[in-house]
Amino acid sequence: MTTRVEADSIGTLEVPSEAYYGVQALRASQNFPITGRKMHPLLIRSLACIKKAAAISNRDAGALPGNIAQAIISACDEVIDGAFADQFIVDAIQGGAGTSANMNANEVIANRAIELLGGQKGDYAVVHPNDHVNMAQSTNDVFPTAGKLTVLQLLPLAAHQLERLYEALRQKGEEFDDIIKMGRTQLQDAVPIRLGQSFYALSQAVRRDLERLRLAEEEMHTINMGGTAIGTAINVSPRYLATITDNIRHVTGLPMVQAVDLIDATQNLDGFVTVSGIIKTCAVNLSKMANDLRLLSSGPKTGVAEINLPAKQNGSSIMPGKVNPVIPEVVSQVAFNVIGNDFAITMAAEAGQLELNAFEPVLFYNLFESIETLTGAVQTFVDNCVLGITANREHCLELLEHSVGMVTALCPKIGYKRSAEIAKQSLKTGIPVRKMVVDMGIVSADEVDRILNPVSMTEPQLQAVQ
Structure with a gap:
């Protein structure tokens, strides 16, 4: 495998020549072997949408040359469509408040933009991950x-x-x-x-x-x-500040x-x-x-x-x-x-x-x-x-008929105490409440059908107010 040497503020690392990620993403992948899972695909897509919107805002503000902006926008569109997924190598859980995720996106987009402009990956004089792709941005926004x-x-x-x-x-x-x-x-x-x-x-x-x-x-x-x-919007032009959210809304279709x-x-x-x-x-x-x-x-x-x-x-x-x-x-x-x-x-x-x-x-x-x-x-x-x-x-009906819960409906007629005694006796003897109250002469057969009608127990019984 051939490599290219890239440098950051920590030092240098050999990055695979064909890699779209760069030194900062590689270093992060070495530092954070945490979950074994990479960043969520939709998070990667969202990062690319933001980078695209930022390139548009910076271009319109006159801060980013048109050819570089267009190359970044095209690279972002490819990432949004699912390209280069294997180049996002940073673990989902990482130190640094998401800086590694942000830089992974910056490096992949920069290197693809470099290719689109006819350069070689790693030649950041053409498109720089920080100066161009991350222009007017911070990981923190x-x-x-x-x-x-x-x-x-x-x-x-x-x-x-x-x-x-x-x-x-x-x-x-x-x-x-x-x-x-x-x-x-x-x-x-x-x-x-x-x-x-x-x-x-x-x-x-x-x-x-x-x-x-x-x-x-x-x-x-x-x-x-x-x-x-x-x-505090440090390093942000007024035009960018005024348009970035509108451009994100346009790129994503989200309000x-x-x-x-x-x-x-x-x-x-x-x-x-x-x-x-x-x-x-x-x-x-x-x-x-x-x-x-x-x-x-x-x-x-x-x-x-x-x-x-x-x-x-x-x-x-x-x-x-x-x-x-x-x-x-x-x-x-x-x-x-x-x-x-x-x-x-x-x-x-x-x-x-x-x-x-x-x-x-x-x-x-x-x-x-x-x-x-x-x-x-x-x-x-x-x-x-x-x-x-x-x-x-x-089975539902069988359980219902053998339950003493039916006795609750008798409370308004015979009172709580007597109803409780009937429930206790039904549990002890196994005789259903309906049969027991009729056999004991407490209510008539016709009346028990009305009082212990299970359907009527499942809805409020509304009466006209005189």
Whole structure:
């Protein structure tokens, strides 16, 4: 392998001659063998979008020669389209507040622009990573902006799957609306509820998650581009400062706005904490939902078994015929990971000092993972679980009739104390409440059918006001 020698402020390194990355990216790859995962593809794309917008703004400001600007723009377009992905060699978690990621992008774009202008990679007299590609920028405005652009590309994917889950749950709510079952509080029999009502209630939690996701997107629209090092816009021309956000909006198609206070926007990451908190809340709702489905399908012969989950794979290497609720299980595991990621994100945002937060790499690593894994979990939840759920109609009715929870409806007529005595006696003897109250002469057969009508127990009984 032939090499070229490149120098930075630390010294020199031999870089492979055909590499588009340079000395700073190579040094970073040696310093940060952390996760074994490279930067997220959408983060790379976002960096290239920013570099393209910056080249346009600098060109229009008269600070960047037109031929160099065009070569940078063309190189950025190639990166945006997915070219040179293997040249982004820096680990996703890195020291330096994202400087290594920024310089990896600067070097790849510079070397490709050099080629487009007829030069040899590494001849930075033609196009320089810092002086030209990074002109009027700092890692401290580029990297957080790239993070926000990435989140804005990931959130719609999550929202799409949540919309599918919402519709699937509403569909099950309609399908199961005439099935009466026993509701449970604290895992004990409570009062009747329609199975459809249970699924509709699950859909409402997802609806709220979708509403919060829209708020998360709004948090990501404000960027600090133009603030450079600490938000004071050092080394930035007035024309660049006035146009950079507009050009990012044009390049990405996303409704970005420039922060009113660039200093605040450079040092504080609370917007990312808000987004993570919204993703965590969604994960909590999903795991609770998964737990409910596991309980309702438990058995199938010795548990609740009011519903059946689709059988997706063998459940045991030793117990023949055993089928486990693997899809709800994986949903909960994703939720656990998202909740843990949220804590790491919280601490990363808290740990910033003074004019900059140096811990964005680990924040982005965890936030991107949270959004992507939640998206995947919801997709498999819909496709491999929720859509295929069936109900055990007769079993639901059988459990309902043998439950003492029906006695609650008698309280207005015979009082709490006497109702409790009937419940206790029913549990002891196994005689259903309906039969017991008739046999004891407490209510007539006709009256018990009216009072203990399970359908009427599942909706408010509205009477006209005289």
